[in-house]
Amino acid sequence: MDMPVFRLYDTLSRTVKTLVTLEPNHLRFYSCGPTVYSYAHIGNFRTFLEKLIADGHAYETPTGVYFDTTTFARRGALSGNTDADSLRVAVRDVVVDDNKKSPADFALWKKDEKHLMQWYSPWGWGFPGWHIECSVMAMQYLGETIDLHGGGEDLVFPHHECEMAQSESRTGHSFCEHWVHTKFLQFEGEKMSKSKGTFFTARELIDDKGVHPLALRYALMSVPYSKPANFTMDLLRDSTSKIDRYAECVRVVNEALAKGAAGEDAVGEDLDRLYQETLAAMCEDLNTSVALAKALEGTSVIFRETALFSGASASSSQKFLLKINELLGIVPMDEDTTEPGRDDSEIDGLVKERDAAKANKDFARADAIRAELGQRGIELRDTPEGTVWRRKSAEI
RNA sequence: GGCGACGUGCCCAAGUGGUUAAGGGAGAGGCCUGCAAAGCCUUCAUGCAGCGGUUCGAAUCCGCUCGUCGCCUCCA
Structure with missing residues (x-):
């Protein structure tokens, strides 16, 4: 039987399309979400930003380094947010910084000597913008173009939009071939x-x-x-x-x-x-x-x-x-009903006693035993092969 | 205000142009059983948020309305 082709919705092209990897049997997949504590990438961030500034995609102001969104032709391609002005009348106030060329420009490095996070950079002490970390780590470990990039739907904008802008401006070619986003879970509506x-x-x-x-x-x-x-x-x-x-x-x-x-x-x-x-x-x-x-x-x-x-x-x-x-991954193939340190001989004994009562047509006694075991979370099942018992699933 | 997603029976949910609208749960009836449990069988939407439109034909395409959810560039 032929293996079916694996198809997946792509947020960027807004179609379900075949997931094609750059290399056969090798998937370059970056997912935002897990916070991994490992080596810092501050040096990589600095290098990345220096290149963006040198190429005219970013500029420095007294408060930080910002990405110049006007230099990126594909801006808004992921989320559909192409109109910077409409963001200005957002319910949540956009922070307007007079130093920024456009309100849509986003921070790559924030200068702040009082902030909890402090690293040295050519632009002074401060900390990197949120979006830069994913761009840099993806490039470091997976290469300049990756196959699949995932995350929650809340990350489409601005995070992934900004990542794409930075990475593609930095490398000059496509950052990611396939974007997937999961919808949110609600609880009881x-x-x-x-x-x-x-x-x-x-x-x-x-x-x-x-x-x-x-x-x-x-x-x-x-x-x-x-x-x-x-x-x-x-x-x-x-x-x-x-x-x-x-x-x-x-x-x-x-x-x-x-x-x-x-x-x-x-x-x-x-x-x-x-x-x-x-x-x-x-x-x-x-x-x-x-x-x-x-x-x-x-x-x-x-x-x-x-x-x-x-x-x-x-x-x-x-x-x-x-x-x-x-x-x-949903089949309990080798469900172990016996638990270490738990003695089931009493239960087995009661089941035997009930079988005997049944054989003697003492159904009152048999039912009493079944009820008692039921109280203890044990469920009985009379099968042609005899009585089997199991622990009931917890009441939720 | 902008952008994106979604609204299918009592409940969850599939279906994205074409015979009788998957599947599951609950409910009803039956088989099995001493009675149960588990399992099996039968039954359960002339209708897909509403209103228009396109088409020989729409839950499926288009428009509008209503409702729900997510996001809106210095939290990550």
């Missing part, structure tokens, strides 16, 4: 905000609230990166039930694999098709909604077959689950 308590870290959700890590991943994937998503507790609960479904699917497949019943492979063809459709969805601008839907249809194909599961069918099913997990 509102802007995420620390002060409103609508802001969670992954760690808080997983460690404090007991959210299954895969459920969190599933929830975040349920809406493609290219659309604003509303993150809700309902969504997290839905996602948890999907992960539970996958876990059950894995259990059923493993059981059938162990039995290895004779028979034809009744599911391989359907599962191959669904996997291809899942992959195709991911390749078309990372359409995770469709990918998750197609993958989930695969679990239905598997569950439908379980009554007469052959070893061959189980094997195809396992392959499907492994490949889906490789692609989407």
Whole structure:
């Protein structure tokens, strides 16, 4: 089966286009966001700015060094903000500096001897402008032209716009071939905000609230990166039930694999098709909604077959689950229900006692045991192969 | 005010010109079960924010209106 072409929306050309790398099998990808603490680049910043000034793209004033936006023909290409005057009537006041040639010119170096950040430069003590760091580091580590540049939608303007202006003015050629931006996540229909308590870290959700890590991943994937998503507790609960479904699917497949019943492979063809459709969805601008839907249809194909599961069918099913997990990372393949240091013999004993009660038709006793285990977060399932139990997912 | 994105059933969400508008959740009915759980089956939008327009044909293209979200050049 041919590998589909990977296509991705490009903010600059405003189209979904194939991601073509400069070098085969080598992606030069810069993403803004993570704050990495490593060697400083002050020297590189200074060199970069000296070149821009020498080429007439930047100028010095008493307050700093500014980029001359009139020298960059492609200004506004990313964001559509081409009219500097319209920015002047912005809701938020633009700081007007009489020293600047144009209000649209942005800072490359700020002179400020009282600022927390202090470095020496040919223009005096101060600190570099925000945008310069990404331009310089991208060039240092990835080269003058990179394949892919990403970040949140809030960075399109001014940050990425300014980066592009600086880098292309510095090198004289294209800075980046493909721009991707993720939309923001809302929480329960509102802007995420620390002060409103609508802001969670992954760690808080997983460690404090007991959210299954895969459920969190599933929830975040349920809406493609290219659309604003509303993150809700309902969504997290839905996602948890999907992960539970996958876990059950894995259990059923493993059981059938162990039995290895004779028979034809009744599911391989359907599962191959669904996997291809899942992959195709991911390749078309990372359409995770469709990918998750197609993958989930695969679990239905598997569950439908379980009554007469052959070893061959189980094997195809396992392959499907492994490949889906490789692609989407949502299948709890080897869920370990036993926890180190926890003794499950009491639970096993109660389950045995209930089985005996059931055999004696003492259903009152059997139900009482089931209720008690339920209180302790244990869920029972009577299957043709006997009673299995599992720890229930945390209530969210 | 400018720029950008978005509005599809009770909820999430796919679909971007052409047979019956994916998929999931919830709800309803059924199978299985001692009863459950899990799973399976059936059912669930003559309509895609509203109003116009283009077209043989539009959720999909164009215009306007309403609503939501993001950004607006010295926070990073």
